[in-house]
Amino acid sequence: MVKAADRAKNPARSSVWLEKRATRGGGGPAGLDRDRIVAASIRMLDEEGLSKLSMRKLATELGVTAMSLYWYVDTKDDILEYAMDSVYGEIDLAAVDAAADWRDRIRLLALDYRRMLVRHGWMSPSAGQYLNIGPNAIAVGQKIHDTVAETGLSLDRRPSAMSAVFQFVYGYGTIESQFGRRAAEAGMSQDEFYVDSVNAFRDDPDLTEQVEGLKEILDERTSHDSLSVIWDRDFGYALDVLIAGIEVMVAREAEAPDGTRK
Amino acid sequence: MVKAADRAKNPARSSVWLEKRATRGGGGPAGLDRDRIVAASIRMLDEEGLSKLSMRKLATELGVTAMSLYWYVDTKDDILEYAMDSVYGEIDLAAVDAAADWRDRIRLLALDYRRMLVRHGWMSPSAGQYLNIGPNAIAVGQKIHDTVAETGLSLDRRPSAMSAVFQFVYGYGTIESQFGRRAAEAGMSQDEFYVDSVNAFRDDPDLTEQVEGLKEILDERTSHDSLSVIWDRDFGYALDVLIAGIEVMVAREAEAPDGTRK
DNA sequence: AGAGCTCTTGTACGGTGTACGAGACCTGGT
DNA sequence: ACCAGGTCTCGTACACCGTACAAGAGCTCT
Numbered sequence: 001m002v003k004a005a006d007r008a009k010n011p012a013r014s015s016v017w018l019e020k021r022a023t024r025g026g027g028g029p030a031g032l033d034r035d036r037i038v039a040a041s042i043r044m045l046d047e048e049g050l051s052k053l054s055m056r057k058l059a060t061e062l063g064v065t066a067m068s069l070y071w072y073v074d075t076k077d078d079i080l081e082y083a084m085d086s087v088y089g090e091i092d093l094a095a096v097d098a099a100a101d102w103r104d105r106i107r108l109l110a111l112d113y114r115r116m117l118v119r120h121g122w123m124s125p126s127a128g129q130y131l132n133i134g135p136n137a138i139a140v141g142q143k144i145h146d147t148v149a150e151t152g153l154s155l156d157r158r159p160s161a162m163s164a165v166f167q168f169v170y171g172y173g174t175i176e177s178q179f180g181r182r183a184a185e186a187g188m189s190q191d192e193f194y195v196d197s198v199n200a201f202r203d204d205p206d207l208t209e210q211v212e213g214l215k216e217i218l219d220e221r222t223s224h225d226s227l228s229v230i231w232d233r234d235f236g237y238a239l240d241v242l243i244a245g246i247e248v249m250v251a252r253e254a255e256a257p258d259g260t261r262k
Numbered sequence: 263m264v265k266a267a268d269r270a271k272n273p274a275r276s277s278v279w280l281e282k283r284a285t286r287g288g289g290g291p292a293g294l295d296r297d298r299i300v301a302a303s304i305r306m307l308d309e310e311g312l313s314k315l316s317m318r319k320l321a322t323e324l325g326v327t328a329m330s331l332y333w334y335v336d337t338k339d340d341i342l343e344y345a346m347d348s349v350y351g352e353i354d355l356a357a358v359d360a361a362a363d364w365r366d367r368i369r370l371l372a373l374d375y376r377r378m379l380v381r382h383g384w385m386s387p388s389a390g391q392y393l394n395i396g397p398n399a400i401a402v403g404q405k406i407h408d409t410v411a412e413t414g415l416s417l418d419r420r421p422s423a424m425s426a427v428f429q430f431v432y433g434y435g436t437i438e439s440q441f442g443r444r445a446a447e448a449g450m451s452q453d454e455f456y457v458d459s460v461n462a463f464r465d466d467p468d469l470t471e472q473v474e475g476l477k478e479i480l481d482e483r484t485s486h487d488s489l490s491v492i493w494d495r496d497f498g499y500a501l502d503v504l505i506a507g508i509e510v511m512v513a514r515e516a517e518a519p520d521g522t523r524k
Numbered sequence: 525a526g527a528g529c530t531c532t533t534g535t536a537c538g539g540t541g542t543a544c545g546a547g548a549c550c551t552g553g554t
Numbered sequence: 555a556c557c558a559g560g561t562c563t564c565g566t567a568c569a570c571c572g573t574a575c576a577a578g579a580g581c582t583c584t
Contacts, residue, residue, distance in 0.1 A: 004542065014444075029548080128386055128390075161503055164503045167431075174429075245503035286531085290530065327532070328573085330531075337573080338571095527582105527584085528581105529582080539572085540569100543568085546563105551560080
């Protein structure tokens with residue numbers, strides 16, 4: 001077991017997944033174990049949000065004192081890393097295998113990834129902060145990697161294609177989920193919250209002056225469909241763009257193979 | 263002026279930019295003003311990172327007590343919002359206007375945006391959390407919007423094209439900057455840190471077993487070029503994919519205009 | 525001189541993560 | 555039966571955080 005203070009001294013090894021550690025078993029008086037701790041954290045994170053999770057509250061939820069948790073875990077960050085990897089397990093890799101070709105596979109992966117980010121609003125901020133090399137996260141990465149390989153793109157182009165697609169999904173899911181979180185905090189539906197925000201904008205002379213023209217677009221967008229429809233549609237369109245782009249790059253490589261490419 | 267407790271009661275209005283507030287002037291004994299506070303925060307954030315910035319430390323840096331800051335600002339979050347918008351100002355919009363066509367404009371905007379995220383590692387986590395509707399952020403948004411309009415893409419496709427490009431940049435910049443931050447914390451160069459991480463991977467039998475094949479790719483990638491070259495190249499390739507994708511969508515719309523599109 | 529505004533400070537409250545040491549419980553060896 | 559040693563839980567304490575509140579300092583205007 002590694003104390004938090006020691007962990008900080010060697011940040012290169014600062015992921016739970018890079019420490020060889022014994023899983024400490026849960027036969028104790030309180031019936032605690034790491035799985036129960038992680039499951040409870042996920043529940044609380046989903047309900048209350050990242051900033052509201054504290055060791056003391058989590059412990060209370062489990063009928064235990066804060067310091068008991070430290071028997072199973074070195075730091076609070078560890079709990080978050082475990083929780084994140086557990087959530088990565090929600091991505092249905094079997095369904096991806098069943099898809100017809102790489103285009104559908106990318107769409108499925110992207111959609112599932114996005115859903116995961118939106119369902120668990122604390123994931124986006126956390127995912128940017130930790131290494132994400134737990135077993136489930138790696139399985140997802142591997143699947144993404146294999147899928148991109150199927151496109152026929154040359155080896156040195158694959159990482160950028162992966163980036164283009166999945167960093168987009170990360171960014172999109174982040175915005176979408178933060179928007180949902182804000183709406184929820186304000187006690188409104190997303191549509192109400194959107195209208196409210198646009199109005200706040202319109203009431204501010206400095207802002208409306210600067211973005212003249214933008215307001216009409218905002219209005220137009222929600223006049224026909226609800227926000228959730230728009231989120232889905234925009235996401236689908238963006239994936240169209242990305243897939244079309246990959247196809248073009250593959251075709252260009254076929255025309256001018258290896259090195260002869262300008 | 264709005265107390266933090268009151269602000270929390272109405273989260274829909276929870277951005278500095280949506281409060282009409284007087285800028286309180288800095289003729290006081292300590293020579294403080296909001297610009298000085300924001301500038302100092304940015305300096306400290308760049309040097310020490312988001313988690314290390316506290317009101318007490320910031321105040322000490324300015325030769326003042328923590329509570330003095332609250333004369334100019336309602337909450338710590340306000341400072342972050344101001345700092346973020348100030349940093350958005352680093353994106354050189356004039357240079358974008360000088361570019362030849364929308365392709366170059368997108369490239370320039372994307373590159374500048376990415377550079378900003380990497381230079382200020384605290385931006386990514388913060389940007390996901392606040393509304394980002396300060397004057398500079400809005401000017402950038404407007405420019406992005408205008409640029410996408412130039413592509414000729416139909417109105418309802420534009421938001422998704424904007425998303426595809428700039429959410430990708432956000433995600434990419436986030437990863438790149440977090441990687442840099444971790445390397446710096448470990449006291450290594452990025453290349454050293456990368457080799458070190460890959461080795462940590464290789465030493466872990468569970469991981470290497472699972473991602474068999476991945477290791478070779480990782481090795482191959484850094485055997486020729488340094489990481490910073492790879493970051494640049496992958497980013498450029500990904501933009502190629504995105505721009506090619508947009509071109510395809512524009513062409514498809516030209517073939518099968520309005521509504522006749524399946 | 526005194527009123528009033530602008531700005532700064534000291535003190536205090538309720539929270540946080542977690543280090544440390546004392547104890548409770550169970551198990552196996554004698 | 556006893557006790558040593560591991561496994562697990564807890565109480566206390568420390569340093570730090572954001573910030574509410576009220577008292578005061580300094581300046582300007584009447």
